[in-house]
Structures are given as C-alpha cells and as structure tokens.
Amino acid sequence: KNEVEQSPQNLTAQEGEFITINCSYSVGISALHWLQQHPGGGIVSLFMLSSGKKKHGRLIATINIQEKHSSLHITASHPRDSAVYICAVRAYGGATNKLIFGTGTLLAVQP
C-alpha cells in the first residue's frame, strides 16, 4: 500500500462545477504539498500546508492532521484547470525536505 493515496485517479467535470480531490497518508508528516502538472509540462507548487486551510483564488486546500487527510477544492472550474494534481508529504522528523508523492489525479474540465 502506498504511503500517499489520492482519489479519484481520474476526474471529468463540466465547466463551472465544484471539484474535490482527496489525499490520505499513512505516515506522520510535518507538511503536505499540493502540486499541479499540465500535460507535458513542469510541476508547479500550489500549496504547502501543515494545518488548517489555505486559499488562493479559486483553489482551497484543507488538511486534517488527526485523520491524516487533505482535500484540494476547485470552485467554478474552468478548462484551464485541466491538469494532474499531485499530493506529496514530508515525513515528520526528516532531516531534509524529501517528499513522498501520490500518483496524481488527472482532472479534465470540459467546456
């Protein structure tokens, strides 16, 4: 079993829909990252969380440390949001910033 699990693996939505991507992890962590990767593109950091909630534009990320779960929400989705969204965690106590990655959620937003 992977230490970081994402669901769903694939998601198709209509433009304007509210989208939720989930991430569960099995290790103690000091931080959780949400990353975005467009097809054939590089990887961009969206959020780094250690508690609570963060918002940037139409994106909202939440984390529940006790339940070892995080969600990424996209409000009023748009075709340009189509990408792979990756959850990654930094294990607690690590001397470096090495990350453990989920396999990603492929999101397609149709006009």
Add this chain to the structure above:
Amino acid sequence: NAGVTQTPKFQVLKTGQSMTLQCAQDMNHNSMYWYRQDPGMGLRLIYYSASEGTTDKGEVPNGYNVSRLNKREFSLRLESAAPSQTSVYFCASSELAVGGYTFGSGTRLTVV
C-alpha cells in the same frame, strides 16, 4: 525569473551511451533533488543533496550518479543508459526552514 533551470528538455540516447542532465537554481536553496516520473507511479527520488558538498541516495539510485558542483548546480549522470531509464526527470530545490519546493521544467529522456 528566479527558479530551477534544467537542460536539456528532450534527449534520445542509444543503450550504453552516457549523458549528464544539468540543473541550476538561483534561489540560494540549500537542498536539491533529482526525481524521475513514470506513468502510473508517483515521482521517485533518485538522489538528493541536503547541502553543498553532500549527496545521498534516494529510492531508485541504481544506474545514476550525481555531483553537487556548488550551491547552485546539481547534475545527474547516466553512465551507461538502459531502456529502463526512459522517463521524465525533474530537478527540484527547497530550503529546509521554509519548506517550499520549486521544480524544473523536466527532461524527457528516451533510451532506445
């Protein structure tokens, strides 16, 4: 713009050839990383450098070597490429105290 620069963006090698992937960052980060990304799998750590002058193996180091040339540069070398090394390679940097990550744009490597 500040960030992580990787070269080349694309490369095709024949089995047995060698090459070096270059990575440079201008954010004064201490830590640098090399990951590979394969279909259906999360990014996997090949090697990392916690600070200038140190390097350590990650999850999948076999067939690779690295050099932390200075604080800015961290190169990845394939001495004798194999088809199993066909992948997309990402360099990244971070600062331990801050924790944020910055990724390069990736190198798509095909070994035939």
